[in-house]
Amino acid sequence: MAKSRGAIEVDVEKCKGCALCKEACPTKVIDLAKEVNGKGYNYAYMANPEACIGCTSCALVCPDSVIAVYKVTL
């Protein structure tokens, strides 16, 4: 199977830090930041970007549609 690399872009100001993306991620890429956004939420970010495979699981379960997924096949 062809290997793929992915990356996500989080709309930090709209993220509510619900952590559903962190739970859905099969490769444990996402974590909640220690810093907070303008609303006071610990937003999601890529803590382990090398492991991302661009599977879109995080974006599918995100209730606020703040995650955009990019993917390249190597």
Next chain:
Amino acid sequence: MDVKDIIKKENFVYGKSKVLTDNPMHYCPGCTHGVVHKVLAEVIEELDIQDKTIGVSPVGCAVLAYNYLDIDWHEAAHGRAPALASAINRLYPDKFVFTYQGDGDLASIGAAEIMHACNRGEKQLTIFINNAIYGMTGGQMAPTTLEGMKTATSPYGRNVALHGYPLQITELIAQLPGTCYVTRQSAHTPGAVRKLKQAMLKAVKNTLERKGTSFIEVVATCNSGWKQSPVDSNKWMVENMFPKYPLGDMKDI
């Protein structure tokens, strides 16, 4: 490969639907409403029916849904969305009409309206969000509240001798001859969201073909009302809600 080299326009695979507006949602963190809005927006975008879709919003948390989906909306009195949608789909037979209701709205005050709209076989879709609680007003007991479940108005748990049994309204609706597609879905995992989208696609197509009433129940969470974190609410839902409200198609003709 650097993350900056991956985040480029040509590598984009998934993101926010164009039918969703840029307004930040007022829903609590982790609320299932957001996922269902997104799935509905994606289906409307895929079928290219944004300019012929009319939604009827309920009384409940989703009362402000018109802020988030860029389509035509109508606001109904509490529980009366199916009656209003009946009038709209009869006046505009070429439009796609749907109602979006919670369990407090649909299964309690609006139980008569949804039953009769489905019995008449109105050419509309009903999306029913069941989180076993009145979310907007502070977590009171709803008709769908589980046996023994603690809520603001049943602090010792729902007592069936006093309050009656949890109402499985989707099972009742599946018995009505006017309905063509009745299903129960969820949105707690990526797989469940994909299944929900397939169900939504089928229901919208049925409605556009004017086959009859389509009805999608989404078993949802209310983490604020249940006093749990969003992740724990999903686990609680799988353990407690799914045995009483099993997922799957109940009718598909």
